[in-house]
Amino acid sequence: MRYFVPLGFILALAGCADSHNWTPQQNGSARIAANDRILISTPQDGEYGTHVYNGSGRNTAKIIYNATSAKSRLVRIGGVTENFEDAVSQAQRADQDILIFPTILHWEDRATEWSMIPDKVDVKVDVVDVRTGGSSVPV
Template sequence: MRKMIRALSLFSAMFLLAACADSHQLTKSAGSPTFSLDSSDTIYVSVPRDGVYGSQRYTGSGLTTAQIIQGAFLKHVDSVSYGNSTQSRDDAWEAAMEAGALYLVYPTILHWEDRATEWSGKPDQVEVKMQVIDVATNTTEATAIAKGKSGLATMGGDHPQDLLPDPVNEFVSSLFNAQ
């Protein structure tokens, strides 16, 4: 009987830990496998349109996304700037040229879902596509999609923006470690 109670307790604890865990995924696609950035490179990050889920628009999510990406690049380079408003790809490319950046990072929010997970049982979710564009040639050098999903037992602390830093940092680090 004690073994059964112990096993049930262990199973319950494992289930609760799994429910609390956030999951992150990074999918890299287009681009040269040998492309890499140097610490002396200058980067411009454009501000994507705010995330929308159904009829809900998440005001400020675009700027927050740009700031998270900027922070990831600042760990590797000294000069990273970002726009102050949403820009089309062409406008962002022109702004990157004017800023003297060598590379433009053009993010697009594909999915942004902020849920009251604690009572709804539905996790927060985020999905952001990031393109690294060579400003001189206006060609895409690398692309990735960062995804995150909150655990179910968040205690009200998670939001979509909290799910971005890990996969974004992973992508940015990979750009400086490519061989």
């Protein structure tokens, strides 16, 4: 009996675990150097139907920040941008080398803890060399 309580607690925590599956679909050969100054644009919040998931854009930018900051210490998160051109302008004004421009394509936040239906999120990420104005490389 005394083993059931800790086991139940562990199972409850496992059901609440957060996981992110990163499935890159690289269409180019862009490389980010350790000394590149990187700006991550904050995407608009994700939506599903009429429901807007407040904070999902900031959460997306933070996830990308955490993954990118392992390669460079010169990473920062920018403000919410309406469109790609505004994000490029923001990166140029901030004298950044690389712009990472994520776009939330689909966001479904499920009650995974009890329904066991996983969340569904699709994010398009464009990486742009701001110095050359090079074309974006969707990742």
